[in-house]
Amino acid sequence: MKIAFTGTHITGKTTLLNDFKQFLSSVDSTHALYGKSLGCISGIARNIISRGFPLNKDGNMDSYVNYINDQLEAEKKMLDYDIFISDRTLLSPLAYSRVNKNLPRPFIPDYFINMMENIWLLEKQRYDLYLYFPMEFTICINDSVHPSDEKYRSDIDGMIHNLLEIHEVNHTHITGSKEERMHSLLKILS
Secondary structure, X not given: OEEEEEOOOOOOXXXXXXXXXXXXXXXXXXXXXXXXXXXXXXXXXXXXXXXXXXXXXXXXXXXXXXXXXXXXXHHHOOOOOOEEEEOOOOHHHHHHHHHHOOOOOOOOXXXXXXXXXXXXXXXXXXXXXXXXXXXXXOOOOOOOOOOOOHHHHHHHHHHHHHHHHHOOOOEEEOOOOHHHHHHHHHHHHO
């Protein structure tokens, strides 16, 4: 099964992925997931930022081109796994670029945003299901990767949800505590 996690920043996507990896490494032969190979994609945005490309409110065309390339390259390596989970997809830079279009900087032309949407629409066919992580709690982290602006975060969340609905993407909402989210993911994979 190929699963895409999606949602605005700091909604628990990477946390659930890390918890699931830990869980899967500890299952015994009586569990339905025993012996399944797991491929994961995580950290694309952090890699982009570490190479000096801005994201979030300051994302630019070079940032998005690198994001698209890195994500697609990582996905190519994951296609043969029994379970493949990505903690983000190209829906993320698309949503950010659409929201950022209303900001005074940097300028992202419409043709580029339309191209990103077309690439995402092709990419989404690789996934059996999108797990959407809506905003459930306020930001309690302040680092160089995640903006702390709750309005911006809410705008991104709304854009992601809107794009999932407009394009009729098969998706399930993942909410609740860490334990409840893990239970939901395990139920989906069973």
